[in-house]
Amino acid sequence: MPTSTRAAVLTEHGAPLHLTELPLPSDLEPGAALVRVSCATLCGTDVEIWSGRMSFPGMLPMVLGHEMVGEVVAVGTGTRDALGRDIAVGARIGWSESTCGECYGCVVLRQPVACAKRGYGFLQRADVHPYATAGLCEYVYVVPRAAKLLLPDDLPDTWTAMAGCAAKTVLRAFDKVGGVRAGSRVAVQGSGALGLFATAVARLSGAGTVITVGAPPSRLDLAGDFGADATVDIAEGTTVDQVLDLTDGRGADLVMDFAGAPTVGAEAVAMAAQGGRVVIVGTTGPGSNPLPLGTVMGKELTVQGSLNGDIADYHHAIEFFQSFADRMPWDRLFGTPVGLSAAHDRIEAMHRLDEVKAVIDPRLP
Structure with a gap:
């Protein structure tokens, strides 16, 4: 030994x-x-x-x-x-x-x-x-x-x-938020390993539209290979507007944070559909990130945390x-x-x- x-x-x-x-x-x-x-x-x-x-x-x-x-x-x-x-x-x-x-x-x-x-x-x-x-x-x-x-x-x-x-972190997040309703709209925030894997899981789970939000362009191209119907480049600065445009103005039925950037929480609830679900996975550390509670209430959103x-x-x-x-x-x-x-x-x-x-x-x- x-x-x-x-x-x-x-x-x-x-x-x-x-x-x-x-x-x-x-x-x-x-x-x-x-x-x-x-x-x-x-x-x-x-x-x-x-x-x-x-x-x-x-x-x-x-x-x-x-x-x-x-x-x-x-x-x-x-x-x-x-x-x-x-x-x-x-x-x-x-x-x-x-x-x-x-x-x-x-x-x-x-x-x-x-x-x-x-x-x-x-x-x-x-x-x-x-x-x-x-x-x-x-x-x-x-x-x-x-x-x-x-x-x-x-x-x-x-x-x-x-x-x-x-992989286990992503799968737990899907389980915690109740999975993907067949034909629904899913927005994945983040194009790292977790975001790309989540894109694939959403597609394999029967989502009707999968939108991956992230950067750089090479990662977004890869997201297409993992099942994304559309991608949004955060460098363009119109993340929420683009997701709304891609969902006929309704927003995403399920929004998944695998990015953890300071603006992610506010953007997640803004791009969520009425009655939609938001799961927070990527936000770590003790920092305080704003979450518009009025939007959560007005849209009657379900916000779910998921830890590893x-x-x-x-x-x-x-x-x-x-x-x-x-x-x-x-x-x-x-x-x-x-x-x-x-x-x-x-x-x-x-x-x-x-x-x-x-x-x-x-x-x-």
Whole structure:
């Protein structure tokens, strides 16, 4: 069993990642696993943390990456996946955040996303035991309470990695807001990985018209490949007017925020139809964003928040990719795999909007 691992560590916001060796635990706790990472797909959250837009005191140094899969090289006693299946050495697994199973959110609400001690591997400091728990490592220590899943052989690493955050987040949002009514008008705010995936989900769910709002033009062109009937470029500055024009003045029956820009809330309710639904997913952080409550009341809108996703959503995301494997060009969401030494370049590319989802294979040079 390896005693250390190569890792790309964030030591300063906006600075290059530091390639170094991190120690690995010598003994595996019951329920834990040691995994050699085969694929980590970077998420918008990784870019926000790297840039410093999402930050809090004492978080650095850290290893980024929370969408990953890999091969199990060692297990602790009684290590099983979320469905109770034994995890053996050599198994291919994905995993997500840990939950305590004891707090009000876990026990009373029965909502893992409400866990008071919810723990993401990428929030573990890289200078504190167990050191290596996030995706930009060659080997990762998967803690006992992390939500683990044995993965099917028929799905690529990139898809199953994305299922661990981006895909499950989108699918949960659709579930929370009640899904898509057949033939309805759907407006998706945001043309990143979540927005593009949501565009595809809306199309596959039977929407009559799907409108993707975002930038740059290359992303909007890609949205067409994922089922958008029309796109709106935010650079043109007439976002709401364009959505209203595309919906014969009525607005969208379902508006989904995957962008998180300061103006998104006001624009979402403005472009929503009478009696429409708005789901907020992309807005993060403590900042205050205005929401015109008079419009919410006057249009009798339903406004729903949706936070990431849990192990059930993760499982649904795997099933979704299996069911619709041939229906969308999923591989176009992903960049060319690179090793840890090029991870910083790929984060910068995502920050420039030159790449939708960077792919890191720590086994590469």
